[in-house]
Amino acid sequence: xxKINVNHHRDADEEEMERTLRAALHGDTVAPPSxxxxxxxxxxxxxxYARLDSPVGTLVLASTPQGLARLAxxxxxxxxxxxxxxxxxxxxxxxxxxxxxxxxxRELDEYFxxxxxxxxxTLDLRLLSDFTRRILAAxxxxxxxxxxxxxxxxxxxxxxxxxRAAGNALGSNPLPIVLPCHRVLHSGGGxxxxxxxxxxxxxxxxxxxxxx
Amino acid sequence: MRLPPFQNLLDxxxxxxxxxxxxxxxxIEADDVYQExxxxxxxxxxxxxxxxxxxxxxxxxxxxxxxxxVRAHSRRxxxxxxxxxxxxxxxxxxVAAMPDEELWAAVAALPDxxxxxxxxxxxxxSAYAEIATTMEISEPAARRxxxxxxxxxxxxxxx
Numbered sequence: 001x002x003k004i005n006v007n008h009h010r011d012a013d014e015e016e017m018e019r020t021l022r023a024a025l026h027g028d029t030v031a032p033p034s035x036x037x038x039x040x041x042x043x044x045x046x047x048x049y050a051r052l053d054s055p056v057g058t059l060v061l062a063s064t065p066q067g068l069a070r071l072a073x074x075x076x077x078x079x080x081x082x083x084x085x086x087x088x089x090x091x092x093x094x095x096x097x098x099x100x101x102x103x104x105x106r107e108l109d110e111y112f113x114x115x116x117x118x119x120x121x122t123l124d125l126r127l128l129s130d131f132t133r134r135i136l137a138a139x140x141x142x143x144x145x146x147x148x149x150x151x152x153x154x155x156x157x158x159x160x161x162x163x164r165a166a167g168n169a170l171g172s173n174p175l176p177i178v179l180p181c182h183r184v185l186h187s188g189g190g191x192x193x194x195x196x197x198x199x200x201x202x203x204x205x206x207x208x209x210x211x212x
Numbered sequence: 213m214r215l216p217p218f219q220n221l222l223d224x225x226x227x228x229x230x231x232x233x234x235x236x237x238x239x240i241e242a243d244d245v246y247q248e249x250x251x252x253x254x255x256x257x258x259x260x261x262x263x264x265x266x267x268x269x270x271x272x273x274x275x276x277x278x279x280x281x282v283r284a285h286s287r288r289x290x291x292x293x294x295x296x297x298x299x300x301x302x303x304x305x306x307v308a309a310m311p312d313e314e315l316w317a318a319v320a321a322l323p324d325x326x327x328x329x330x331x332x333x334x335x336x337x338s339a340y341a342e343i344a345t346t347m348e349i350s351e352p353a354a355r356r357x358x359x360x361x362x363x364x365x366x367x368x369x370x371x
Contacts, residue, residue, distance in 0.1 A: 013366060014359075014362055014366070017362050017365060017366045017369070018334070018362065020315070020369075021315065021319075021330070021334045021362070021365065022334050024312040024315045024316065025231060025235065025315075025316070025319070025331070025334045025335045026231070026334075026335070027312055029227070029230065029231050029234060030230075030239070031227075032226045032227060032229070032230035032243075032246055033243050033246065033247065035222070035246075035247055035250045035251065035254070038247045038250075038251055039250075039251060039254055042251055042254075042255070044251060044254045044255055047217075049217075049219075080216075083216070083217045083219075083220075084214065084216055084217070086217070087215065087216060087217040087218075088214055091258065092215035092216070092217060092218055092257055092258055093218055093254055093257060093258060094217035094218055094219055095217075095218060095219050095222070096219045096222075
């Protein structure tokens with residue numbers, strides 16, 4: 001084949017060629033096409049997600065073919081952890097596909113602007129245990145702008161002595177805001193807890209006309 | 213196995229996989245092979261047991277899809293029309309070809325193995341050992357293919 005040429009000029013030439021090549025091949029090329037449509041057509045888009053800026057900070061919305069499955073609060077620097085948690089809970093076949101979340105994003109925008117009192121979204125409740133599902137179903141009955149207590153919610157869910165368990169269930173709500181666990185307070189009138197922190201709970205209650 | 217969202221791979225490697233395919237199958241075919249590559253990766257992704265070298269894994273898929281494509285293409289290569297019957301490619305009138313474009317064309321004209329090795333080396337920034345794994349050849353062979361490719365390209369440039 002070829003002789004190996006041990007020549008210093010050749011090395012310098014080769015280095016220059018490598019630099020030129022690296023620069024040229026890393027230069028601007030046409031942007032690659034999106035794979036979202038093809039993935040969906042092939043049944044491989046398990047999770048579509050999008051970000052949404054809101055009065056309670058950045059939210060990540062994730063939906064499966066069955067519906068909206070997750071709404072997550074993102075604290076500063078926590079985005080990767082939130083994404084991994086969602087991938088772990090639903091599926092790692094997860095693509096950024098904002099258009100697939102246009103409807104929930106629009107409804108949430110309207111809610112934050114005070115122009116929407118109820119959500120009309122298809123939900124995928126796979127991340128909820130049976131108990132959490134019952135508690136959140138009871139929570140979903142609390143009207144916009146009203147509040148309830150952990151004890152009342154537990155009672156409505158058929159577990160009158162389960163107010164602590166109800167609190168835990170609400171704390172693990174995978175769909176906050178949409179399933180309005182922020183409307184559940186302590187019996188004494190205290191705010192109680194909140195999955196996204198109490199500051200967010202206050203903002204949501206204020207949006208609904210219940211400033212502290 | 214806790215895997216990061218697939219989107220992370222896309223964000224990190226989409227452009228380089230696309231460039232690699234432009235270099236290996238040409239810009240017209242690159243988009244199709246790109247889709248095939250990513251769908252194959254997406255399909256297999258949840259079953260991965262080792263997330264240590266996702267880049268190598270991706271480029272191995274891209275390389276295989278490029279080979280499949282080139283093979284399928286050459287099978288179809290029975291001429292359906294005389295070259296003279298085909299519409300002429302639009303001439304780049306008034307626009308001088310950029311040196312970078314010449315270089316891309318020169319890379320595209322390399323023999324298969326040299327082209328792939330050069331593309332892996334300078335687009336994917338792969339080490340020779342990674343090139344060897346991806347191309348299923350020995351490391352010295354990977355090194356030789358890169359060097360032979362470079363030599364040809366240099367000859368093209370200085371001609």
